[in-house]
Amino acid sequence: xxxxxxxxxxxxxxxxxxxxxxxxxxxxxxxxxxxxxxxxxxxxxxxxxxxxxxxxxxxxxxxxxxxxxxxxxxxxxxxxxxxxxxxxxxxxxxxxxxxxxxxxxxxxxxxxxxxxxxxxxxxxxxxxxxxxxxxxxxxxxxxxxxxxxxx
Numbered sequence: 001x002x003x004x005x006x007x008x009x010x011x012x013x014x015x016x017x018x019x020x021x022x023x024x025x026x027x028x029x030x031x032x033x034x035x036x037x038x039x040x041x042x043x044x045x046x047x048x049x050x051x052x053x054x055x056x057x058x059x060x061x062x063x064x065x066x067x068x069x070x071x072x073x074x075x076x077x078x079x080x081x082x083x084x085x086x087x088x089x090x091x092x093x094x095x096x097x098x099x100x101x102x103x104x105x106x107x108x109x110x111x112x113x114x115x116x117x118x119x120x121x122x123x124x125x126x127x128x129x130x131x132x133x134x135x136x137x138x139x140x141x142x143x144x145x146x147x148x149x150x151x
Contacts, residue, residue: 017089027052053101
């Protein structure tokens with residue numbers, strides 16, 4: 001994967017946002033993984049949200065792979081853009097294959113296109129591996145934003 005996200009992650013770290021929003025289409029996989037990971041890494045006074053332009057439901061694979069690293073998102077629900085509490089300081093879109101939702105309000109923006117693990121078909125193990133790959137990449141990136149020293 002390209003390392004172009006590092007400068008964006010470092011900029012976001014310097015911004016010290018009060019509210020970070022992760023966006024994708026269904027708010028079922030990537031954005032849910034990002035929300036769960038960011039909540040576990042961010043300072044307690046930082047609000048973390050996720051939403052989608054066509055929300056569905058949280059994928060059980062997302063719940064399972066975050067549980068593997070000690071994060072419980074079993075209570076999460078998929079949210080629509082209009083459900084997001086305002087104001088939002090930073091928006092990170094995660095879509096790769098599809099058209100990402102657009103946040104029209106003022107906010108710092110980044111685009112981290114990641115393959116949609118929900119689109120992977122095959123054995124249960126193959127599907128979980130796709131979710132693990134997305135989780136691990138998001139954890140690496142969010143470690144730069146919220147970790148003590150970044151990468």
